[in-house]
Amino acid sequence: MTIVDIAPAPAPAPAAAQLAHTLPDLDWITDPARVARLSQDFAWFSPVLKRQLADKRADIAVRPRSEDEIRAVVAACARDGVPITVRGSGTGNYGQAVPLFGGVVLDLSGYNGFGWVRGDVGRAQAGIRLAEFDKQARPHGCELRWLPSTFRSATLGGLFGGGFGGAGSITYGPMAAPGNVLGARVMSVEPEPQVLELRGAEAMLLHHVYGTNGIVLELEVALAPAIPWLECVAAFPSFDAGLEFSSLLAAAPGIVKKEICFLSSAVLGLIPQLGDLVQAGESAVLLLLAPSSEAAAQALAQRHGGRIVQRRDDAEVKKSNRTLLEYTWNHTTLCALKLDKTLTYIQSRFQASKHVAQAKELERMLGGEVLMHLEFLRGMDGAANCSGLQLVRYRDDARLEEVMQIHRDLGVGINDPHVFVLEDGQQGVLDPAVLAMKARLDPQGLLNPGKLRGWPAAPASAPR
């Protein structure tokens, strides 16, 4: 966690405000309240970021509907030295979409055409919502490999630019694992913008860098076969029983699943919709299972003293238009924070094969202050593991730092969600090729300035 001192946002810069007059046919947003909303994301999960980013806003926002419109805005910004912050639906949690230096918010949510499905590959414009992509892919027998809990509103480009994975990562690993994202059509920020198709590893240089090194126009992704997922909640008599069940289920190769979310009884106490299903002191596991895997998962649960307290098949889920996915990943955090404003959270990376012991030890040391929420997944190396989205009873920044250090001391890595500078969230490590791509696609440094420490803010957008 790094506390960065940033001056309050100034009045709209003339160059940015002028764009609406230069390009009158575009869908500009100038109303200050709407621009302010389009300058925020879910960084308020963090009391630190909330404080640091509350008053940061763009001078103007625009919602282009075509590549030509995007090109017109980008060319104008490059000519005038106006910063550009690319945005999907703003469901990020790290201030990815918050402009630190004013300028234009380029809201791509209107650039949302579905392209095609060919075999097990699909392609769409960056602004497509994930739920819409899935709806379009399903008649082809396909679905997205990963679905964050924000899938209803989150965009494909937003997931790629600022996300990780989500449900589905238990099978396919994070979005970053080779084979998941096949290509990206990208635009450079120059007076004469270039458009390139990047494939494979080269496309991945634009992944999870908050739109700092190129504008992603389209994405081509490998798809999963569509499965009519069964949604279940299993209750367990203890923390350990639920945890051990989750870990064994995560690893089991013959049990096909899309989601395993472990919630301690303390977390369940903050989410009545789930808490009402279990007894006091019980932990719970939220599951999305292939129908054929139900019996094996149930047998495993029973061996851990568990019982299924909610079961809904795909038809029931679709009819109700409610899914357990919206209680997992950062929706767990959202639900809890709605109820208790004093909470915040951390994100942690456990060590495969040690993860169960580490989680037990953390619960012993910090239970009551840190409320355990684990998402099971396969890592980049394919090993079954979990990552934590623990809720934290926030006291002050110093104690929050201490809590994170206790995790690190146990070998549990922290992806600090209380920083907005990319390198700080990634332990200062950034692939030099990411910066090389920025040099190639954003030579003036106009994209989301201030988020990459390894790149100076553009002259025209010095902190103000």
Place this chain on the structure above:
Amino acid sequence: MTIVDIAPAPAPAPAAAQLAHTLPDLDWITDPARVARLSQDFAWFSPVLKRQLADKRADIAVRPRSEDEIRAVVAACARDGVPITVRGSGTGNYGQAVPLFGGVVLDLSGYNGFGWVRGDVGRAQAGIRLAEFDKQARPHGCELRWLPSTFRSATLGGLFGGGFGGAGSITYGPMAAPGNVLGARVMSVEPEPQVLELRGAEAMLLHHVYGTNGIVLELEVALAPAIPWLECVAAFPSFDAGLEFSSLLAAAPGIVKKEICFLSSAVLGLIPQLGDLVQAGESAVLLLLAPSSEAAAQALAQRHGGRIVQRRDDAEVKKSNRTLLEYTWNHTTLCALKLDKTLTYIQSRFQASKHVAQAKELERMLGGEVLMHLEFLRGMDGAANCSGLQLVRYRDDARLEEVMQIHRDLGVGINDPHVFVLEDGQQGVLDPAVLAMKARLDPQGLLNPGKLRGWPAAPASAPR
């Protein structure tokens, strides 16, 4: 490897021969040459088993076409104390289908009706060939999760009763992993045979026990989504490069594959159809990939100095009616042994995460005598790993035992394919529940007597 002294087979026992007269409407096989063929499997891969089992044969064989016909044979055998050896297509390698005490071979290859596909579950009679099951499942968008290299002739019941898994185990683990096999309809051997439906773990008590503890009539299995697999051969400049590529590919969660078979240059020298594709000294990896995973797999191969030397898409494979699968698993062994009769093989279990180092060390110690062939898979615990089907230049039984001991000393387990007693192949360990199931379904001990050390041969079938 245990050398068991078994007396030569006697002349047909009157009770068994009499069955054809008692049940004249059934399809009996009495011709001695045909009965002898139906009393053998691929145990000849082992010079030890070849010697021990060469003259073992049933008194008679029968090919029932319905459950009623099976029931009639079984009831008669139970009344008269006639041993029953259940058989699919006889593609096993451990003498599973070789009757040690005469009696009847119950050839289930005619009991082969396809049942149904419902969602991601399929059901069929035990004698269905795996290729036929896949053909029936494909219009439903499904395929079998595992496919041994013998899939054209091997039966579903045979795979369950005497097999392991095969292609597909890299995703779904061995057939034994929970969630893969959902249920079995089984018949007891009694004067009034009972028919039971066993589910989940209970059904698995009949898996890989050579038909010793019950007769499997039908199987219900979880299916995989059908994928138009791309078949590739990649060549690598060295043993290590091909091995390391295989191991990383096996673990990669975003790369969807059905088969990764690593063959050292020594093995390739014995299989001209593959050896002709590579340069001297190169190793090769045989791959079945989802089409969307081709680029990522190719990029990984290139990083290991590899190149794709053969590539055929699903349509080309189907048109040619030839698949790389028939050069993997025990078909590799078969191809090599056809060319060089002095070879035999071993089966080994590596340790996940140590498997690459173990394989390199074995190559260093035994290269030239033991020719490396590795099949990559996920174990019961879901960890990416490999199992070996190494070819061995056979000298004598003592050296073969020594070679296996060298593996064990390095921590590489041996599933000894030179024994026919079940416990010997499994290090003497057998779940007591397997024997309890035998007590329940075969109280007279008539099923495949002599294969289970933990169960005495039936009085009527004392070694003769």
